[in-house]
Amino acid sequence: MELGxxxxxxxxxxxxxxxxxxxxxxxxxxxxxxxDEGDGGIPQWARDWQARLFDSGWLVPGYPPELGGRDAxxxxxxxxxxxxxxxxxxxxxxxxxxxxxxxxxxxxxSDEQQALVPAALRGDTVWxxxxxxxxxxxxxxxxxxxAVLDGDTFIVNGQKVWTSYAMWAQMCFCYVRTDPNAAKHxxxxxxxxDMDTDGIDIRPLRHLSGNAEFAEVFFEDVEVPVTNVxxxxxxxxxxxxxxxxxxxxxLWVQGVSGLEHALGDLVKLAKATGRxxxxxxxxxxxxxxxxxxxxxxxxxxxxxxxxxxxxxPEHSYLKLATSEQGKALYELGVEIAGGPAIVTDNDxxxxxxxxxxxxxxxxxxxxxxxxxxxxRNIIAERILGLPRG
Amino acid sequence: xxxxxNDEQQLLRDTARALVTREWSTALVRAHMGDPSVADELTxxxxxxGALAEGPLVDLCLFLEECGxxxxxxxxxxxxxxxxxxxxTLGDAEGFTAVTTxxxxxxxxxxxxxxAWVPNDGATKFFVPEADRVDHVAVIGxxxxxxxxxxxxxxxxxxxxxSRRLFEVDAPPxxxxxxxxxxxxxxxxxxxxxxxxxxxxxxxxxxxxSMFEMALAYAKQRExxxxxxxxxxxxxxxxxxxxxxxxxxxxxxxxxxxxIDAADPDRHRAAHVxxxxxxxxxxxxxxxxxQIHGGIGYTWEHDLHLFIRRFESSEHLLGTTEWHEDRLxxxxx
Numbered sequence: 001m002e003l004g005x006x007x008x009x010x011x012x013x014x015x016x017x018x019x020x021x022x023x024x025x026x027x028x029x030x031x032x033x034x035x036d037e038g039d040g041g042i043p044q045w046a047r048d049w050q051a052r053l054f055d056s057g058w059l060v061p062g063y064p065p066e067l068g069g070r071d072a073x074x075x076x077x078x079x080x081x082x083x084x085x086x087x088x089x090x091x092x093x094x095x096x097x098x099x100x101x102x103x104x105x106x107x108x109x110s111d112e113q114q115a116l117v118p119a120a121l122r123g124d125t126v127w128x129x130x131x132x133x134x135x136x137x138x139x140x141x142x143x144x145x146x147a148v149l150d151g152d153t154f155i156v157n158g159q160k161v162w163t164s165y166a167m168w169a170q171m172c173f174c175y176v177r178t179d180p181n182a183a184k185h186x187x188x189x190x191x192x193x194d195m196d197t198d199g200i201d202i203r204p205l206r207h208l209s210g211n212a213e214f215a216e217v218f219f220e221d222v223e224v225p226v227t228n229v230x231x232x233x234x235x236x237x238x239x240x241x242x243x244x245x246x247x248x249x250x251l252w253v254q255g256v257s258g259l260e261h262a263l264g265d266l267v268k269l270a271k272a273t274g275r276x277x278x279x280x281x282x283x284x285x286x287x288x289x290x291x292x293x294x295x296x297x298x299x300x301x302x303x304x305x306x307x308x309x310x311x312x313p314e315h316s317y318l319k320l321a322t323s324e325q326g327k328a329l330y331e332l333g334v335e336i337a338g339g340p341a342i343v344t345d346n347d348x349x350x351x352x353x354x355x356x357x358x359x360x361x362x363x364x365x366x367x368x369x370x371x372x373x374x375x376r377n378i379i380a381e382r383i384l385g386l387p388r389g
Numbered sequence: 390x391x392x393x394x395n396d397e398q399q400l401l402r403d404t405a406r407a408l409v410t411r412e413w414s415t416a417l418v419r420a421h422m423g424d425p426s427v428a429d430e431l432t433x434x435x436x437x438x439g440a441l442a443e444g445p446l447v448d449l450c451l452f453l454e455e456c457g458x459x460x461x462x463x464x465x466x467x468x469x470x471x472x473x474x475x476x477x478t479l480g481d482a483e484g485f486t487a488v489t490t491x492x493x494x495x496x497x498x499x500x501x502x503x504x505a506w507v508p509n510d511g512a513t514k515f516f517v518p519e520a521d522r523v524d525h526v527a528v529i530g531x532x533x534x535x536x537x538x539x540x541x542x543x544x545x546x547x548x549x550x551x552s553r554r555l556f557e558v559d560a561p562p563x564x565x566x567x568x569x570x571x572x573x574x575x576x577x578x579x580x581x582x583x584x585x586x587x588x589x590x591x592x593x594x595x596x597x598x599s600m601f602e603m604a605l606a607y608a609k610q611r612e613x614x615x616x617x618x619x620x621x622x623x624x625x626x627x628x629x630x631x632x633x634x635x636x637x638x639x640x641x642x643x644x645x646x647x648x649i650d651a652a653d654p655d656r657h658r659a660a661h662v663x664x665x666x667x668x669x670x671x672x673x674x675x676x677x678x679x680q681i682h683g684g685i686g687y688t689w690e691h692d693l694h695l696f697i698r699r700f701e702s703s704e705h706l707l708g709t710t711e712w713h714e715d716r717l718x719x720x721x722x
Contacts, residue, residue, distance in 0.1 A: 001398065001447045002391045003647040078390075267722060276722050279715075286714035289721055290641075290665045293658070297640035301392040308393055317633045373626070380625035384605060384632060387620040 005075065012076045016083050019058060025049050030088040041168050042093050042126065050092040050123035059091060059098065059121055062247060067102075068121045074307050078250035085257030094165045097127040101173045104190075108231040108239050113192065116171075130160040130174030130193070130217060138374050140175075141184045141237060145219060147176035147191060149226065154178075154191060156199075156222040162368075166202050166215035169195050179234050188236040192228040199223070209360045249306030252299040252315060255322035259292045262329045262358070265351075266336065273350055275336050284332055291325050313383040320375040323365035330359035392643060398451055405452045408434060409459035415692040418460050422551040425522070428463040435465035436492040442473035443489045446584060446646040450591035454642075457595025460699050462552045464494040467518040470588035471497040475527050478581050479535055479571055484525065495525035495537075497585075498558040506582070506707050508533040513559050516706060517543060520556035528560050533578050534570040536561055550702035552695065580649075583660035585707050587645045590660075590667035593703040594638050597671035600696045601631050604678040611683075618681070627677045634670035641666040658720050661713040668710035671700045 005013075027045045053059040054068035062077045063069030072080065084091065092098060097120040105113050105120070119125040136143040145158025156176055166172070172193040179187030193200070199222040204212035231239055266285060270276040295318060302314025333355030334341045341356050343349035366372045380386045394402065412431045420427045441449045449469060456466055468488060472495030476485040487493035498514035500506045510531040520526055520543035528536045543556035605628055608619030618624050645659035653659075675697045679686040686693045704710065 001394065001643060001647055003644075003651045003653060005390055270722065282718035282722060283711065283714055285722065286665075286718040289658075289717055290662050290669070290714065291637070293644075293662045294637035294641040294666045297392075297644035298637050300390045300644070301636075301640045303390070304392040314636065317636055320629075321633055321637065373622075376626040376629035377622065379629040379632060380619075380622075384625075384628055386605075386608060386625050386628065387617050389620045389622050389625065 005079065008073075009075050009079055012072065013079050013083060016058065016080060019056065020083060020087060020089065023052060023056075024087065024089055028089050031090045042165075046090070046093040047123055050098075053091060054118075054122040060102075060247070063121075067106075067118065068098075074249050074303075077247050078253065078303055081247070081250040081253035082257070085254050088261060092123055094123070094126055094168070096129045096165065096169075096173070097121065097123065097125060100129060101127045101171075104173070104239050105230065108190075110227070112227065113230060116192075120171075125171055126165060126169045127171045127173055128163050128166045128169035128195075128217075130163060130172045130176075132162045133159060134161050138371055141188065143175055143177060143188065145174070145176045146180065147178050147189065147224070149178070152226045154224040154226060154228075156191065156193070156219045156224055158219050160217040160219075161205070162214050163217045164214045166195070166217050167204050167212075171195060172217070173230075175236055178236075182234060185237045187234055189233050190230040190236040190239050191224050192230060193219075193222065193224050197222050197224070208363065209357060248315070249303040252295075252302065252318040252322065255318065255326075256292065256296045256299055259295070259322060259325055259329060262326070262333070263288055263292055266329060266333055269333060269336050269350055269355070273336060273338065275338075281336060284335075288325070288329055288332065291321075292329075295321050295325065313379070316375055316379050316383065319370065320372055320379070323362075324372060326365055327359070327362045330355055330362045334359050392640065394451070398448065401448055402451045402455065405438075405455035406458075409455050409461055413459050413461055415460070415695055418462065418552050418695050421462050425462070425554060431461065432463040432465055432494075435461070435463070436494070438465070439469060439473070439492060440489045442469045442477070443485070445650045446587060447643060447650055449588060450642060450646045453588055453591040454595035454598075457592035457699070457703070458599045460552045460596070460599075460695060462554075464496065464519040464523045466553075466592060467496040468494045468523065470592070471518070471585055472523075472525065472527055474581050474584045474588075475529075475535065476537070478577050479537075479573065481537070484537060487524075493525065494519075494523040495527060496520055496523045497527050497529065498560070499529040500706075504705055504709075505712070506585070508578070511560070513557050515555075515557055516546070517556045517558045518706070519554055520558050521545070521554070526558060528558065529573075529578075530560055530570065532570075533573045533575060535573055536570045548702060550698040552699055553702050553706075555702075579657065583645075583649055583657055586660040586664040586713070587642060587649060589703060589707040590638075590642045590663040591646070593664075593667040593671050593700065594635065594642055596696055596700050596703060597635055597638065597667065597674040600671070600674040600678040600693065600700070601628075601635055603693060603696070604628065604631070604674070604681040607682055624681055627681060631670075631674050631677055634666075634673050638663075638666040638670035658717060661717040661720070664708060665710045665713040665717070668704045668713075671704065672710070675700050 025045045028049055057065050057070040059068035061069050061072035061080045064071055102117045102120045105117050120127055133143050147154040147156045172195055174191045174193045175188055176191055177187050178189040199220045201218040203216045205215050206212045270281055275281045298314055299318055337350040337355050340349035344353040381388055412434050417427055441452055473488045475497060496518050498517040500516045501509045501511045502515050508529055508531050526538050526541050538561050541558055543558045546555045546557060548555055608624050609617055611618050642663045645663035648656040648659045682693060685691050
């Protein structure tokens with residue numbers, strides 16, 4: 001047990017910091033991860049920034065140079081997360097391509113499919129993930145979008161929903177049912193679908209915060225070449241939410257750092273509104289500080305297990321805890337802001353509507369990527385060994 | 390940033406666990422209610438581990454966590470957790486060596502009647518652990534100043550937890566003390582207090598772990614409606630929340646111990662976080678632990694209440710969760 005990092009890690013940090021100080025676009029600094037991206041699509045500065053990170057070997061440091069990295073160690077990858085999070089700096093404003101599709105294709109894709117990886121990482125190709133359906137949310141394996149083989153072509157029919165970035169994407173990494181008679185986990189395949197194919201209808205879905213960054217996607221007799229199957233037919237469930245293996249030990253950093261930034265802003269809000277002398281507010285802020293800083297320590301504990309090759313169950317805890325705590329922090333912001341919290345855009349209102357916006361947006365975090373209830377099921381059954389319900 | 394235990398630390402934890410399991414039990418905790426001398430044998434074994442007081446706080450915490458998990462009674466915990474770090478800070482080399490190698494025991498008298506563990510001018514100190522069976526009592530008075538005395542005649546305070554005995558101790562009049570009062574730099578005392586909080590939190594997460602493990606085991610074994618109750622989501626989600634709270638608190642405690650060992654500027658905040666996180670986790674483990682046990686957990690016969698009693702004692706010594714949160718608010722606002 002030891003606090004701090006070794007000289008190799010600190011040298012890496014210094015080199016990264018110099019690069020970020022010289023190159024990070026001003027629009028990206030202080031990015032509020034709790035806010036959604038709005039209706040405007042992916043801005044040019046974000047596309048340029050992702051490409052520059054790739055070209056400089058700073059997009060996925062754990063990857064080799066030809067894949068936008070520099071063969072960094074797990075500890076260096078964690079430091080990369082820390083430095084980005086400290087600056088509130090996103091790598092990209094659309095994550096599916098570099099974070100999910102690229103690693104999945106590298107692990108399961110054919111040679112031809114692997115050739116798609118550099119563009120997915122660099123952001124030249126925007127990807128969406130076709131997973132959730134109206135009838136398949138937490139019970140994802142019950143998805144019913146059908147793909148029927150006709151000669152060398154799959155004919156796809158069905159509907160996806162909550163498909164982030166679908167209206168800006170060129171490609172879809174789509175989970176479809178190829179064997180309706182098999183057990184539900186066993187009849188699923190993954191298809192790469194070109195979003196320009198005839199028969200695809202994309203309808204942006206406005207969400208509670210008022211913006212539309214995800215969509216419903218309808219497939220009607222969409223033709224997909226059989227060579228676009230990733231891995232084997234009916235073996236798609238194995239290709240579940242792949243994430244960057246090198247970075248799995250540090251995925252929590254952005255979440256916890258986001259909480260720390262929000263807590264820092266809450267302290268400022270309390271001072272600006274004079275609520276910092278209210279003992280109730282003081283107690284609640286301290287309570288939040290205890291949770292947030294315990295979670296950072298838990299993240300480092302999980303990273304230590306990860307670096308030693310253990311499965312690091314801490315990450316299930318962190319997904320649950322950071323999303324729930326985020327909601328609690330923004331709720332506290334709304335409480336401290338008081339009456340003006342409902343004002344959406346006015347300089348005299350504390351935070352100019354930010355706390356309520358973030359509170360609304362935070363509702364998504366305890367649902368997306370596996371709801372808090374599903375996370376508790378996973379913790380109970382896979383970590384604590386309780387019998388399946 | 391390494392939270393992994395090295396080989397020596399794993400061995401230390403395993404040794405502590407084996408020693409506590411071999412020398413102590415809930416049956417002895419019950420016997421200790423009427424006869425504190427049943428802990429003498431355990432205390433004799435534990436004094437071999439006095440040297441932990443001069444090593445890293447992380448190592449001491451690993452040992453104290455096991456003491457808390459097994460409800461260890463007697464003067465060992467206050468000796469290495471409270472008394473020894475104070476002596477080290479006073480520069481009392483002779484007294485300190487007596488603890489680390491000579492088997493001497495000691496405790497600390499500082500708290501007032503409200504349970505605030507800060508220097509005060511009260512003539513009587515409250516909540517002094519194990520004061521009737523230690524070799525020395527360090528009494529902290531205003532200034533702050535410290536007077537180390539030999540055995541005193543304390544007054545027993547009946548509390549909910551019989552496994553940790555607490556006393557009132559009268560501050561010695563200046564003429565009668567065996568050693569003169571020594572002035573202590575307030576910053577140095579603050580560092581000693583941070584150690585106390587983290588040591589107490591380490592013991593507390595051990596107690597929380599035991600309550601959680603009892604509830605988890607019971608949920609797997611107890612059947613209702615023809616299946617283990619642990620297959621019900623209502624129970625599963627309680628246990629998931631308890632596990633998360635325990636894991637978070639564990640991490641907070643060892644982060645704080647590492648921060649103190651490294652004299653990191655974050656150590657004072659971290660110490661408050663540790664004690665508050667441990668208290669929060671233990672309270673959840675106690676409340677939901679008993680809920681998961683149902684009626685059997687509410688009986689005297691079942692051991693769970695012994696742990697709940699110890700949790701409440703640990704929660705209220707060295708500052709409650711809320712007290713630490715309020716100190717933390719002073720540091721962050």
